Amino acid sequence: MAVLMAAAALWGALQLFTLAWPTRSVRLSTLLLALMVGIYGCGTATALIEVAYTRLYADQSGHPLTEIVNTTSYTVAPWVEELLKLSPLLLAGLYAKVRRQWGLTDFVVLGSAVGAGFGLLEALLRFGGEAKRAIPRPGGGWVIPDGFSPPYVPGLSQVLTSWLPAPFATVEMGQASASATFSHLVWTAMAALGVGVLLRGRGWQRLLSAVPIGGAVAYHTLNNYAAQHSESTDALHWLETLDAKAWMMPLLCLAAAMLVDLHRLHRGKRLIPGILLTTERRDGDSAAALVRYAAWRPPWTLLIALRFIRLRRALCYASTLPPAENPHPASRQVPPAAPLRHPTAHPPSGATEDLGRLTARIAARIDASDHADAWKNLDIRGLLREARARAGRRRWLLLIPCLLALPSLVFLGIGSFHSQADLQHYISTSPRPRILLYCAMAALAWIACLLAALLRTWRATAAQPIGEHLALHRFRITTALGSATTGTYLLRRGFDNADPTGTLTPTAHLLEALNQAAFWIGLLLLLISLAALFPPGAGLAMAGGGAMAGGIATAGITAEAAMNAALLGSAGIVLMAAGSQGSGWGETTSSGSSGKGSGSTGRRGKWRAREDIEGPAAGKELRFPHSRHTVSGSGTGTPKAKNSVIMRGHEGEVAQDIEGIAAGRAAWNKSLSRYEINSRTYGIEENGTIFPTGGPNIVNLNRVEYGALKQIVRARGDVSAAPQLARDPNFVRNPEAIEKALKIYNGIIP
Numbered sequence: 001m002a003v004l005m006a007a008a009a010l011w012g013a014l015q016l017f018t019l020a021w022p023t024r025s026v027r028l029s030t031l032l033l034a035l036m037v038g039i040y041g042c043g044t045a046t047a048l049i050e051v052a053y054t055r056l057y058a059d060q061s062g063h064p065l066t067e068i069v070n071t072t073s074y075t076v077a078p079w080v081e082e083l084l085k086l087s088p089l090l091l092a093g094l095y096a097k098v099r100r101q102w103g104l105t106d107f108v109v110l111g112s113a114v115g116a117g118f119g120l121l122e123a124l125l126r127f128g129g130e131a132k133r134a135i136p137r138p139g140g141g142w143v144i145p146d147g148f149s150p151p152y153v154p155g156l157s158q159v160l161t162s163w164l165p166a167p168f169a170t171v172e173m174g175q176a177s178a179s180a181t182f183s184h185l186v187w188t189a190m191a192a193l194g195v196g197v198l199l200r201g202r203g204w205q206r207l208l209s210a211v212p213i214g215g216a217v218a219y220h221t222l223n224n225y226a227a228q229h230s231e232s233t234d235a236l237h238w239l240e241t242l243d244a245k246a247w248m249m250p251l252l253c254l255a256a257a258m259l260v261d262l263h264r265l266h267r268g269k270r271l272i273p274g275i276l277l278t279t280e281r282r283d284g285d286s287a288a289a290l291v292r293y294a295a296w297r298p299p300w301t302l303l304i305a306l307r308f309i310r311l312r313r314a315l316c317y318a319s320t321l322p323p324a325e326n327p328h329p330a331s332r333q334v335p336p337a338a339p340l341r342h343p344t345a346h347p348p349s350g351a352t353e354d355l356g357r358l359t360a361r362i363a364a365r366i367d368a369s370d371h372a373d374a375w376k377n378l379d380i381r382g383l384l385r386e387a388r389a390r391a392g393r394r395r396w397l398l399l400i401p402c403l404l405a406l407p408s409l410v411f412l413g414i415g416s417f418h419s420q421a422d423l424q425h426y427i428s429t430s431p432r433p434r435i436l437l438y439c440a441m442a443a444l445a446w447i448a449c450l451l452a453a454l455l456r457t458w459r460a461t462a463a464q465p466i467g468e469h470l471a472l473h474r475f476r477i478t479t480a481l482g483s484a485t486t487g488t489y490l491l492r493r494g495f496d497n498a499d500p501t502g503t504l505t506p507t508a509h510l511l512e513a514l515n516q517a518a519f520w521i522g523l524l525l526l527l528i529s530l531a532a533l534f535p536p537g538a539g540l541a542m543a544g545g546g547a548m549a550g551g552i553a554t555a556g557i558t559a560e561a562a563m564n565a566a567l568l569g570s571a572g573i574v575l576m577a578a579g580s581q582g583s584g585w586g587e588t589t590s591s592g593s594s595g596k597g598s599g600s601t602g603r604r605g606k607w608r609a610r611e612d613i614e615g616p617a618a619g620k621e622l623r624f625p626h627s628r629h630t631v632s633g634s635g636t637g638t639p640k641a642k643n644s645v646i647m648r649g650h651e652g653e654v655a656q657d658i659e660g661i662a663a664g665r666a667a668w669n670k671s672l673s674r675y676e677i678n679s680r681t682y683g684i685e686e687n688g689t690i691f692p693t694g695g696p697n698i699v700n701l702n703r704v705e706y707g708a709l710k711q712i713v714r715a716r717g718d719v720s721a722a723p724q725l726a727r728d729p730n731f732v733r734n735p736e737a738i739e740k741a742l743k744i745y746n747g748i749i750p
Contacts, residue, residue: 001142001153002128008154009120010035012164012182013113014190016250023105023261025313026468034088034110038117038188040482041475042085046118049080049484057330070228078220082213085114085188086195088478091198092471100321100352101314102465104196104257111192112185112250121182123167127151143171163247181246183223191216193257200321212253219246261317274360275312278367293366297375303571308362311567314467315359318352354465354748358567361747362575369578375717383577384570386710404443407436428749444487451480453720460719463739465748466567560620606688607662614668615675615682620688622662624655629692631745634706635713643706648747650697658681658690699744704730708741717745 010032017024017031054072058065089107093099127144134142140155152171159165162179168181171204194213219242219293226235270275279289290309369375454477463471568575607622627633633647646654657677660666666677674681680695692698701709708731715722725731725738740750 001126001130001134004153004156005123005127005161006120007156008159008162008165008167008179009116009123009182009185011159011477012185013109013116016112016254017109017163019251020105020109020254023103023258023265023313025101025103025310025317026106026110026508027310030468030472030475031113033472033479034113035117035120036479037088037475037482038085038114038119038155039121040486041088041478042114042118042480042482043113043121044485045087046081046084049084050077052327074221074224074228078217078224078419081118082187082217082220085118085184086111086213088114088475089192089195089520090199091478092474093195095467095470097318098471099199100318100469101318101355102196102200103261103313104127104193104200104582105261107192107196107199108189108254108257111195112189114192115184115188116182116185118188119182120167122184127168127576128151145611164250181243182218183246186246186249187216187220190219192251196257196714223314264320265313265316268320271319272356273354275315275363277370278362279370293370296370296372297378297380300380300571300574301375304366304568304575307507307568307571308359309361310364311355311359311466315352315355317356318467354743358465362567362572365578367574369575374578378574378578380574380577381573383573402440404446407439440509444484447487448483450486451477454480457719459735459739460742462744464746497589529545555569568641609660609662610664613661613666614666615670615673616684617661617675617688620684620685622658623687623689624651624658625691626689631709632713634709637706637710638708639703639706641703643701643703644692644694645699645701645706645709645744646692647697647699647744653678653697654680654690654692661690697749699749701740701744702737704734707731707738708734708738709744712738712741712745 013031013035017028050072051579053076054065054068056073057063058068061068089111089275093102115220130144134144134153136142137152140157142153142155144151144153149170152169153167154162154169156164158179164182164185165179190212194209194211194216196209197212198209222235222239224231226239229235277289277293279292283289290305294305296499337396394414456471457473463469464470482698609617609620611619625646626637628637629644630646630651634645637643657666657680660677661675661682666675666682667675668674669681672681674683674693680698681693682690684690685694694700708725711722711731712719712726719725719738719742743750
């Protein structure tokens with residue numbers, strides 16, 4: 001039954017997630033993690049706070065705990081629960097890039113997932129171990145024989161054919177089986193719309209946020225009041241009326257959010273023409289242009305198109321916020337890759353500039369690969385196999401959370417079916433719960449290690465231009481903290497010689513679900529929390545583009561693939577290869593082929609300079625700059641007082657400049673002893689090796705900044721795998737150097 005309850009909670013969140021496609025910018029992985037935050041983050045915080053204030057008041061007032069629990073269930077608990085369920089969205093929204101890049105639709109969708117997770121926790125604690133007692137019903141589903149209104153868990157057919165199905169409901173004697181509307185999902189989806197209005201609105205508009213939040217709390221209060229006062233016919237009548245219309249409340253909230261977001265998206269496309277594809281500008285039909293591109297080589301072109309759409313939506317949302325959201329607008333410059341031409345355009349913030357450059361760069365790659373020849377001979381399997389081989393150095397770590405979560409998967413997965421209920425009985429009888437205690441100890445140690453790694457990348461993740469990556473990182477920290485807190489409590493009870501087969505909490509607890517839950521159910525939920533942190537380090541490498549992205553950068557598959565892999569996943573790697581093949585230019589690779597048009601032999605080639613040119617280059621054989629002047633080569637370079645690095649993807653421009661110097665097209669600045677060409681400046685060593693000193697796409701770094709870049713490159717972008725960044729006093733005292741180096745690694749000009 002646990003599988004079916006989880007399926008019901010997930011199915012309801014997925015229904016809203018699917019309907020929100022026209023304006024949604026968040027990924028499915030973000031939705032799933034929000035659901036886990038609802039279970040482990042919000043659920044743990046709610047239990048701690050409600051236990052604290054009920055017991056504290058009981059001790060101070062002398063009233064029975066049961067009486068206080070019953071009273072606070074409809075006076076205080078609705079406010080506490082709804083505000084705590086909203087807290088992940090509120091905390092994520094404290095970061096400007098998150099609240100700017102998420103639309104109202106994203107807040108509603110993620111709010112529904114958090115509420116679904118919270119409600120699922122209640123269901124699992126109450127009925128997760130009741131498979132053996134469950135009685136199948138002829139119409140589908142199972143009834144647990146408790147009282148005259150027994151709990152009912154819907155079957156798979158009821159779940160898949162229902163709108164926002166609840167994990168469990170109650171049925172009256174003789175009543176036909178039917179799924180109820182998931183109340184926690186409805187309440188939090190409503191309140192999340194209010195959070196979106198509060199964070200994205202301006203001035204008086206923020207006052208409107210009180211309407212959906214207050215409505216959700218009032219509905220929750222009425223539900224709890226009617227449960228405690230079954231004799232109140234007025235309360236029951238109002239509740240029945242609201243329950244009958246509950247199915248449409250998230251729909252209305254989602255529709256309102258989508259209308260506002262559609263206006264923002266259309267306005268954003270007018271403001272930022274640089275992010276439109278060539279076919280979109282030519283045909284004026286976004287859907288048709290993207291559908292044509294998606295048809296070139298599915299599923300990869302389809303994935304590229306869908307992920308590009310989400311990325312562009314985030315940029316549109318960020319670019320259409322009022323100027324008050326932009327710090328120091330006068331000091332900001334419009335990103336050259338995505339110029340804002342509209343007269344009402346707001347000057348973008350720094351994060352929006354970075355996102356604009358990245359989005360425009362991906363749009364250019366899509367344009368370059370928008371023809372059949374770009375995909376004809378592309379070996380995608382070989383490309384991804386090479387990238388995964390470079391990134392798979394710690395793949396064995398995947399086994400640890402899998403093994404630790406195995407008892408939970410057996411109990412809550414296989415054992416949750418009525419025919420396999422003996423598995424639950426076997427696991428729950430002594431001495432197996434004591435074995436679960438030892439598994440929980442190992443899981444807690446693993447979670448503590450992951451939490452420490454997540455916290456080490458706190459600042460580095462904040463430097464990412466994508467707000468969703470930042471939110472994912474914070475969501476994982478919330479989940480890890482919640483599961484670690486739960487694990488600590490369970491282990492403390494276990495070592496205090498508490499009966500592992502006993503209840504999770506003493507009787508007369510505030511949450512009936514916790515009172516009914518067995519101790520070993522809590523242990524199993526702790527073990528399955530590892531799924532939210534799976535794979536090991538998930539979200540850690542996000543701070544630097546990911547292990548695979550780092551492997552690609554050093555493998556030389558494409559020059560910009562590292563950042564595109566972080567933005568688009570595996571589809572970004574494929575896009576870089578197809579874009580290079582389709583444009584005819586070709587990225588600079590480790591083999592040294594830099595493309596056409598320059599007449600060069602590549603970054604490792606040589607150019608014979610004319611005898612009659614000015615400066616020390618005359619008659620010499622000019623060489624491409626030493627590898628220490630490239631991003632990937634900085635991993636083995638020696639930091640100096642002054643350093644220069646060529647941004648990824650622009651090595652071909654440098655090769656063209658060297659060819660121009662050799663041909664005599666560069667100006668010699670005698671006072672500076674530098675050649676000037678295409679706004680870039682170069683020096684020359686005695687052996688003819690050129691070195692860049694400044695200009696577009698050439699970044700200058702001091703000793704500490706170059707040292708930070710060296711550590712990040714050697715760790716393949718995974719900041720958590722570069723311990724020197726957290727230990728060396730030079731880096732600890734200069735966190736801005738790490739942020740600058742991380743931007744350079746990710747292809748963003750700082």
